[in-house]
Amino acid sequence: MAETKTKSKKKSTKKVDVFKEHGVSPELALDMIRNMLLYRRFEEKVEEAYAIGKIGGFCHLHIGQEGACVGSIKPLRDDDYVMSAYREHTQAIAKGVEPNAVMAELYGRADGASGGKGGSMHIFNAATRFMGGHGIVGGQVPLATGIAWKIKYRKEDSVVIVYMGDAAVNQGGFHEALNMAAVWELPAIYVVENNGYGMGTAFSRVSKTDMASKAVPHGIPSSSVDGQDVLATYAHFRDLAEEVRGGGGPRFVDLKTYRFRGHSMSDPVSGTYRPTAEVEKKKEENDPITILRDHLFAAGHMDQEGLEAMDAEARQISQGAADFAEASPLPDPSQLYANVWAEINANGRLFFDGRGEE
């Protein structure tokens, strides 16, 4: 496999300690690569499971975007909130949802994070404040703004990070939400995982202005960061979260990244709207795992053996999640009508198909 076998090409000529530069300890950096490897192997296992029919429906993989994920979530506190769109399996894990529960949800089993009721696009975990998992492009942006409203309302000091794809910034709701966040100075960080393509459409074809400028008309400070460089991303979000937490109002981040797979499992990796050469080049030169690996190797914080051991563990956890999911039962049919309503009123009929009544 490319990530662990290729000989490190980078030879650092300057004696710059990237870890010190970004304020990341070696232990933390090792933790980061461990996480990224897990997310990579997990998503590959998801891909395989989908391909042989265990996972159905829509499935959007995060492969290639692990650095963006780790770098932005790692600086958060447990009581911060994370909300995302539908490419969220690894973000859920990063926020603390068990890989077993995520995989079981993808398999549509009773032990899934949403009891098998949600699927790939609707992974929820209230306990870890992972707020889903939303299927309508841009729909999560106003929702997250409401979470930020609650934080301000209750005078708390958490922050909420909401992820969206590059195409979402053209939705009306995005602009409405950012405007309100700015007017009311809400503690929200709006993060575009900018991989350059909204499904099959390059961002440049649907926008006259560049990404970082999208929040400027709303008066929200914007920044850009290379999501494939997990150390830089981490540092950036660590500082940003503190700014927001301290009452600095909302922020907008153009988090540049790249996906190594198609938009979803129905979309080819390359050859239609992305030239194969482009994808291959990115995989070769812009893989967040290999980039960090090279830094770690160069600084002597890790060696090949250590990397492979970590990778084996990642594969093991991923396989374990697949086994767990496979063994988990399908949701009981008696649950079909469960949880449509949070309150079954004492009077009146709530279901109208003659089957929903208890």
Added chain:
Amino acid sequence: MATKVYMEALSPTMEEGQLVQWLKAEGDEIRNGDVIAEIETDKATMELIARGDGILRKIFLDAGGVAEVGAVIGVIAPADEDTSGIQGASGSASPAAEASAEPAVAAPAPAAAPVAPAATPAPPAQEAVAPVATSGRVKASPLAKRLAEEMGVDIARVSGSGPGGRIVKRDVEAAKSSGIAAPVAAPATWASDGVEFEDIPVSQMRKTIAKRLVTSIGPVPTFYLTMDIDMGRVMEARKSINGMLEKDGMKISINDIVLKATAAALRQHPNCNAQWHDGFIRRYNSVHLAVAVAIEDGLITPVVRNAHAKGLVQISTEVRELAGRAREKKLQAEEYTGSTFSISNLGMFGIHEFTAIINPPEAGILAVGGIEDTPVVVDGQVMVRPRMRITMSCDHRVIDGAQGSRFLQTLKGMLEEPTAILL
């Protein structure tokens, strides 16, 4: 550790794929993530990537070959591993995949199916008629039907005041208070035990009816003639005749008179008393009248032979006797075959008018409706007269419009002035 290469579902709706070409050959070194083949799916040509490291040891599907999703089409393994145990499983999903290749959630147990279609109701077999053509459907509101049943009112005898003659609650209540309380036929029941339907085997009789009448409507070019008859004189005649018969304990019916008049009229119009055969028309000189009788599960048409030559009392007696034996299914074959013309009367069901289906090979059939008091114009004055509507179905191969009409004119004349039957 060997990695099986599967035919993967590269689109959500894909069930099988065609291998366009391998991009690696047996013996090539493979890294996890390499594109190793191109697969044509139901949507597009997609890339197949390797999920393990090693050498591509074996290819099980050649370029151009087709395999089902889940089939093993290759093996990647280290050079020194024994892969002889791995077979290309063309067409079958891997054992692990099979379980979840099925659609996920089992359908929840349905609630008991609420209703089942009714068992066919037994028709009220009161008089010698049966539905041959149009079914005698009673138009009534659900409430009216239920109330009729509860009150013991025969809904078929209730006349409806709602739109289109719909019987509604007030009509049933009025009928109850004016005493139309004939026993009601066994009502349709909804089975409530969760059975969705019941199959009732077709009896021989029903098969025969179906077969014969299908051959009638199909190839027979049929046209219909309708006439209204003033039945005042017939009703007087019946009263008078029944007065004469009282001492013998006998009674004739309106229908008996209609039969007698029909036979007499047919005598004068033999081309209506005919049969269509392959290549010839058989015109009969005698009138053998088939009278439709409703029996359990269907109908039968006993024949009054030589009706033209029989008196009213004899016709009446014969019809009653034949109908009785018909209901008991005790008719001999020669008693229900050989008719030259048929007649069917649904008047006692409240039927105003209907069209009957010709009994092949006969050329005609008369459908008789009920007698109803009807406002009519006589000499410029509106009067209420007892009127009856008859409809004749004619096989155009044998009977022309004018011929059928003339027959009906004669019949009308006889019914409106019964002494004409004596001529």
Added chain:
Amino acid sequence: MAILTYRDALNEALREEMVRDPDVFMMGEEVAQYDGAYKVSKGLLEEFGDMRMVDSPISELGFTGLCVGAAMAGLRPVVEFMTFNFAFLAIDQVINSAAKMHYMSEGQFPMPLVFRGPTGAALQLSAQHSQACETYYSHAPGCKVVTPATPADAKGLLKASIRDEDPVAFMEGELLYNLKGEVPEDDDFIIPLGVADLKHEGGDVSIITHGKMVHVALQAAGNLEKDGIHADVLDLRTIRPLDMDAILATVAKTNRVVYLEEGWPYAGTGAQIVSMIQEEAFDHLDAPILRVTQADIPMPYAKNLENLAKPNADRVVAACLKVLYR
């Protein structure tokens, strides 16, 4: 009993619930400083401050989504749509987020929020401002729909809706805000969801209806009385959950039904009620069930045309006579 306008009854309900539960807040256009476009929220900004009475930008999709998100995080928002005509802009968040969240998350995120505002026609507001919007919300499982017709119902049901753990579309009416009526003076006057109310009694025909049409039905019932015909007028009050028992009781009593609504006929609320009655009370029906609805057209502006389009007491009476076979 106090005599209050419908508007003041709503105001009282909001105030009482905001006092009772600090998590209740209201957001919408002009609700705070302007006291509300229809003055429903008069005085509430002064009492509760600008974190609890929030003037939003004209961003229906945005602020509705924001309130849904706030509900996810544990608050109890009341979203005002200046009218439900504008709520179409926000319907993605109501249906795709609010109505489905509890189910998709297997119960982890209840959505205790209320979407309220006037629905239906007023006077010559033309096509885009006259729509009756109940069915868009009652169609989706996960959303409750409440349509109070009187001040007492408005107060009791709004309090119940705010306390309900599910999203509630609470539909008022511009022409109702000035309506006066008796309102009980209990400390905590609540009308539970799912209970219909018989507002007029009679055994000859059932007029079933909801919302401001209740008053048209009562007018029709009055007219029918003059001809010696006595009608039940059943005000559903809640469309979902639906008081089917009350519906079945009135059908069994009179055997003939007219459904009256101000919405359009195709798949309107009446269509649903008719379907259920014929399924569950078939043997009680002496006549087909008729509906009186708005004409199947966008609402015209001209006064005479608008009157022709809207349901009125005469049309209700005509329908009643028809099902009575008179």
